[in-house]
Amino acid sequence: MKIFDTRDALQQYLGTLSTKTVGFVPTMGALHRGHISLIEQAKAGNDVVVCSIFVNPTQFNDPADLDKYPRPIEADIAKLEAAGCDILFNPPVTEIYGSNENWHLNIGQLEFLLEGEFRPGHYQGVTQVVYKLLDIVKPTNLYMGQKDYQQFLVVSRMVQLLGIPVKMVMCPIEREADGLAMSSRNIHLTADDRKHSLVLSQTLNWLKDNFDIHNVFELEQQAMAMLQAEPGVQPEYIEVADGTTLLPADEHSTSIVALTAAKVGKTRLIDNVLIK
Template sequence: MKIFSTRSEIQQYLASLNGKTVGFVPTLGALHRGHISLIEQAKAGNDVVVCSIFVNPTQFTDPKDLENYPRPIATDISKLEAAECDILFHPPVSEIYDDNEHWHLNIGPLEFLLEGEFRPGHYQGVTQVVYKLLDIVKPTRLYLGQKDYQQFMVISRMVELLKIPVQLVMCPIEREPGGLAMSSRNIHLTADDRQHSLILSKTLNWLKANFDVNKIFQLEQDAMAMLQSEPGVEPEYIEIADGKTLLPADESSTSIIALTAARVGKTRLIDNVVIR
């Protein structure tokens, strides 16, 4: 695996590939099985796979969260090599951002719903860094996980607005044996937290099994009560949304998704399930 830390080096190398297709997996590092599944999908569909590891400061709304974000780069490199990733782009912050940069992209209501409400400014930081990374790598396809469903929609909107020539691929959620969605943040969970966190996927699966479009409000109330009754869990939201807009679902929604976020102990987790 080739490792680059500057934009000029990676661009020069990618330019020498003579039109080979490039699959790109952008990450914050602290890689787990979910990330590796994205690398595998990218390998299956492209000639070359690029993974980036960059803990992007502009998408963290809490400075403590940024400071505490795990950065096990040596372990990450081993995992990428085992997965036969071709290229790692691991730049310092100074390589990505100049001083006093300004960025704002109008992505509409998507910015303020769900995650946007609880993490104001988060999606501006996400679009800012993904735009920069796409501009550097210029991939054929971009691979993102379903766990960050809203992020996938935000990036899709950005790609559409800015007419970026890349194909987006959403990859399924990888789960731990009990059902917990894999996340880099899971390492912060205590043994008790891990047990309590299983209520997220259980509640989402209950919603899917009991879904009735005429009872959405009641289902959301019951699901919230389920989350609240679990010790050590502080739910922020659980919503049944239109899969195309993330506005509340109704009988006209052709695609429906249930999404949740909760603090389990000191760790904030998100999860979702496609209902239809």
């Protein structure tokens, strides 16, 4: 695997591969099985796979959260090599951002719903960094995980608005054997937190199994009560939404997704399940 930390060196090398298709997996590191599944899907569909590891400061609302974000780069490199990744782009912040940059992209309501309500400004940071990375890598296909469902919709909207020539590919959630969605944040869970965290996937599956479009409000109320009843869990939202707009689902929704976020102990987790 080739490793680059400057855009010039990476672009120079990619220039020698101009006839090949490139699959790109942007990450913030602390890689787990979920990330590796994206690498595998990219490998299956492209000649060359590029992964980036960059802990993006502009998408963190809380400086403490940014400081404690895990950065096990040696372990990440070993995992990428084992997965057969071709190129790692691991730049310092100064390689991505200048001293006084401004960025604002109007992505409409998507920015302010669900995650956007609890993490104001988060999606401006996401679109800013993904735009920069796409401009550097210029991939054929971009692979992102379903676990960050809203992020996938936001980036898809940016790609559409700015006319970026890349195909978006959403990869399914990888879960632990007991159902917990894999996340870099899971390492912060205590043994008790880990037990209580299972209520997220259990509640989402309950919603899916009991889904009735004419009864969404009652289902959401019951699901919220299930989360609130679990010790150590502070739910922020659980909603049944239209899969393309994230507005409340109705009988006209062609795709439907249930999404939740909660603090389990001191760790904030998100999860979702596709209903339709």
